[in-house]
Amino acid sequence: MATTKRDYYEVLGVERTCTPDELKRSYRKLAMQYHPDRNNGDKGAEERFKEIGEAYSVLSDPDKRQRYDAFGHAATGQPDFGNFSFDSAFDLFDMFFGGTARRRGGTGPQRGADLRMNIDVTFEEAVFGATRTIEVPRATQCEECSGSGARTGTGATQCATCQGTGQLRRTMQSIFGQVTNVSTCPRCQGEGRVIEDPCPRCRGQGRVEGKHTVEVNIPAGVDDDVTLRLTGEGETGPRGGAQGDLYIGFRVKPHPQLVRHGTDIVYELPISVPQAVLGDTITVPTVSGEHDVQIPAGTQPGKQIKLHGLGVPHVRSGRRGDQICIVRVVVPSHLDRHEREVYEQLGGREGKPAEVKRGFFDSLRDALRG
Ligand SMILES: [Zn+2]
Ligand SMILES: [Zn+2]
Incomplete structure (x- = not known):
């Protein structure tokens, strides 16, 4: 049965030279206008709606549009619904439901937002832990x-629009066939109840802006990369929704002498040449107070002296690391006359090293050979 078909460009009200954007805009406008939901089952509108969809399905496809331009309706034959691209179908849903279908599903009041705050702590507080009271600006229960x-003495009632389900299910006959669309109820925002x-x-929100005081127990061993979660200390959800969580980050102030390396603490221990040669007892700083360290005679630069258990506790296991003292031999750059004589006596008149260990060169050669 040959029915006279209207020209697709005419159907969509566009010029033959129109751009894909112009085509799309015109299609959206017309599809909105003739959508069956908006025309109370008017047969004429429904026919028009189908016609618009068919025209758009052809002209929005560059290949089909080219063939249509060359051969007219003969090129396309009967409307091929199966070839509707997902994109154009998606556009349609976006257009009619304003993207509500992509909103959070389900019913009930929303959970409050999570918050994040940073606390500045000293090096020692990070090592041993501390208690800190902080003020959190957040929405709190009204x-x-x-x-x-x-209002006091009244309550929320079931939403009549969605019968308390929070969702609207709409089955529609469309150019794509029968489609059921589930969207969030616009009246109650998916909560199922209205006030x-x-x-x-x-003003019906069930919460007000406010400040809340939270006591934070900073665990021993925190560092810049540790985040603490305080469950339920975030924002109050609207109208009795659950509390969000509060996340606490830390900014640890550096120590003037001690550097943290995981659970270990590194300290650069400066000693003089005589101390390195003859040995000595030196007092060094640790997070647990001053500590005496034995420097044995003949200590080489870079030697590591470990002070067991004077590091940082692991934030979870509590196992404490060590303090590692790395020896740096400070070579004097200025000598008085007497010191100069002493060094000259040690080194011989030509200033040669008093002793060169063969072993050093042997091991260097071995290392270079791999
Ligand atoms: Zn209130
Ligand atoms: Zn509702």
């Missing part, structure tokens, strides 16, 4: 309505 959002008489203090 005291007047106890978070319900309804007819809102609380005047929070």
Whole structure:
């Protein structure tokens, strides 16, 4: 049966030279106008809607459009619904439901937002832990309505639009066939309940802006990369929604002499040449107070002296690391006359090293050979 078909460009109300964007815009406008949902089952509108969809399915495809331009309706034959691209179908849903289908599904009040705050701690606080009271600016439950959002003495009632389900299911006959679309109820925002008489203090939100004091137990061993989660210390959700969480990050102030390396603490221990040669006892700083360290005679630069258990506790296991003292021999750059004589006597008149260990060159050669 040969029916006279209208020209696709005419159907969409565009010029033959129109750009894909112009085509799309015109299609959206017309599809909105003739959508069956908006025309109370008007047969004429439905026919028009199908016609628009068919025209767009052809002209929005560059290949099909080219063939249509060359051969007219003969090129396309009967409308090929199967070839509708997912993209154009998706556009349609986006257009009619404003993207609501992609919103959070389910019913009930929303959970409050998570918050994040940073706490500055000293090096020692990071090692041993501390307690800190902080003020968190956040939405808190409205005291007047106890978070319900309804005026005192009243309550929320079931949403009549969605019968309390929070969702709208709509089955429609479209050019794509029968499609069921589930969207969040616009009246109750998916909560299933509405407040007819809102609380005047929070305007029905069930929460107000406020400050909340939180005591934070900073565990021993925290570092810049540690995040603490305080469950339920985040924002209050609207109208009795669950509390979000509060995440605490740390900014550890550096120590003037000690450097942290995981659970170990590194300290550069400066000694004089005579101390390195003859040995000595030196007092060094640690996080647990001053500590005496034995420097044996003949200590080489770079030697590591470990002070067991004077490091940082692991934030979870509590196992404490060590303090590692790395010896640096400070070579004097200025000598008085007497010191100069002593060094000259040690080195001989030509200033040669008093002793060169063969072993050093042997091991160097071995290392270079791999
Ligand atoms: Zn209130
Ligand atoms: Zn509803």
